[in-house]
Amino acid sequence: MPKFLVDNKEIEAKQGTTLLKACLDNEIYIPNLCYLEGIDPPSVSCRMCFVEIEGERQPVTSCSVLVKDDMVVKTDTPAVRQLQRTGLRLLLSVHHVDCKNCQANKKCELQRMAKFLKVGLKPKGLERHLREIEIDRSHPFLDYYPNRCVLCGKCVHVCREKNGQSALTFSKRGFDTVISFYGVRDLSTLECENCSACIDICPVGALALKVTGAEDPTTA
């Protein structure tokens, strides 16, 4: 089993483990949103889990690196924090911050990262750009809140794992990219009613069971 140093602490992990998982398993927190064991190749899309590894020119994403003997890893360097803070501030600048009305309140990964990285939930310096886009209510059981979504893609993955095909997919591009229920012809063939895998995996509460009647929030 490879042995290596993370923040001067000696760690051991099985061959083939990603550095991020090894750290998380050893109670070294590295901010992350899109990492999920079993996604192969890893999506490496949230760009939060940066670390510095001795011998590398610049910070690398720890979810895309496998553990190696004698690696020397630092999770808390100025370069790492700079990228993580910018990444988080970018995510928050387009996030509808309305925690008390959000189902993910207190278990939200954005809140966790903000606390860890000491970034305010409404960071200064960047303009806020909320997309003018409505909540997607086209699914019979789910609602999708695009301005909460961080596009980590975990929901797309778990749905495919569970149901063979995914009822969720990325659509549009650039800043307008969203998760949508596009492409699945007959939602009734999917077990959505008895499955809440996508809701459970969402780190920010962007997917939720349909709310009915008076509780229905009007903003995305």
Next chain:
Amino acid sequence: MNPAGNEKIDQRFNAIYKEAEKRRNEFRDAPVPKIHIGMATCGIASGALETKKAFEEALDEYNIEARIHTVGCLGHCYAEPVVVIDHPDSGFPPIFYHEVNAGKAKMLTKLFLKEGDPRFEHVYGAMEENDLIPWVMEFARFNREKRVVMEKCGYIDPEDIYDYIAAGGYSTLVKALKLSPDEIIKEVQNSGLRGRGGAGFPTGRKWELAKNTGEQEKIVICNADEGDPGAYMDRTILESNPHQVIEGMAICAYAVGAKKAIIYVRAEYPLAVTIVTKAIRQARELGLLGESVLGSSFDLEIDVFRGSGAFVCGEETALIRSIEGYRGMPRHRPPYPVQKGLWNKPTVINNVKTLASVPPILDHGADWYREIGTQNTPGTAIFSVVGNVVHAGLVEIPMGVSLRTLIFDICGGIPNNKKFKAVQIGGPSGGCLNEDFLDTPIDFDSLTEAGAMMGSGGMVVMDEDTCMVEVSRYFLDFTQNESCGKCTFCRIGTYHLLKILERLTRGEGEDGDIELLETLSKDIKAGSLCGLGKTAPNPVLTSIKYFREEYEAHIYEKRCPALMCRPMIAFYFDLDLCARGCDACATACPVEAVFTTSNRKKGVDQELCVKCGECMVVCPPEYDAVRKVSPPHLVPHIEKPPEKKKED
């Protein structure tokens, strides 16, 4: 390959070559004039189809027998439609005519083909050395070029495989089939060929990596998903000489051990798709592709895959996803495609120009190729030089030529007596360089050092009337639209850059914006997943670096020095120049912002003016009275006479 096998290959190919030669000689020796018309997309866009029709009708009308030979693009896009007329009986050499529209075609048919007068006023040059007409090779636009990849472009009919074979085509594939894969890879390595898609990775090394994976099944992909604004080298090559690309692919497939190859070409290139599909079919019919190529033990199928026009699919991992039927989103590398590519098979992805360089390299040898270009980057570079430049078009030059030579000597410099301001190299991933870089040699390393990049070969030349903030905004708008949305930095970061730049061009810049652009850009470069995001801030960073005072003028003085950003400019008429009674501007103004002063000259109602600039276009040059100023409050006040009440 055993000697008996080699003999069989030679036999098969010689039969094909004989046929090609026969057809070529028959065409060449026919005692009638030949009219070669450039029919690539650039020619057609300029009216080559009408030109061809006009020739056909005129030949009919004057009862002249002549052959029309449709060819690809010579690279002289500024001169399209280009026609070369070879009229041996006239005593003149083959003549290059430029901008031959239907009327000119008819006129040339009558006066030159029928009456023998070449109409010197329309002649561009002669295609051969002679005593009567200047030879085109005396012009810098021709003789400073070095054609390796584009040698046959514009001379052969891309839809006729025999034309290519008669010009020496596919003989290198024959040579390659008689070599071992290792010998070919070694030759390509020795040539120093670097990938022409932008990154400059050594091609031979890539092939070797793929070959040595030990996997049974491998795939070769030709990346023709060209998407930079203003870049069209790959399209032109596919439309003008598809067989050279196919031959290069076949050699690559043989060398790495692939039996399957794909040309990934964007669907917005319909002519390229048609021509390359036809070329593959012709090559198959002659046994140059398919099972047992030329009777050897090498099999190769080439398919065409049409991309749906996402810029990011030019990135190799996104391209692979797209062929697999998924959304074209890049993935983390490693594993690199040569390890794990299409359908998890080792995949060599090379650009069109890279593959088209292979036949000449194997034909003439690595040493010959090394003599062209520079030590670190042997060979040629193909640029589509566009923008404010006299002789726009495709230029193939040896690596190491300076930007000054390319822009001023070869392409004729800046039109309309304007001053050179900047050159944007490498498209949305590249950078804007100012005149200090005109003597920079063009190769991968020096351009990267300057902050631009070779890219795939788009080069936009800009004159003094171009606002660099607006140029940055334009490129960021492009990358933001083309971002796949996968990773945080590219999706949201470039959006912030775009929004800030939009504010600057509206005159709403604030103190600190330049610094914010710089820090965000740096983080986006370091944080993004793929090449698109990693290079997207380059236009911003380089334009700030080399044109910082323009950003400062936008922010602190609300002034656009190039007088381009509409919210920051105003139009007025110089009353000393404005002609009494002239109404050109008032007629052209779409919003009736032009009024007549008490002494019958003109003024602009700034409240109504939308700053379209139409008045400036129509003002007769002998008056040249329209002026632009920035910031707009500098506009002189011109009294508007009280409106007369109309009497019924």
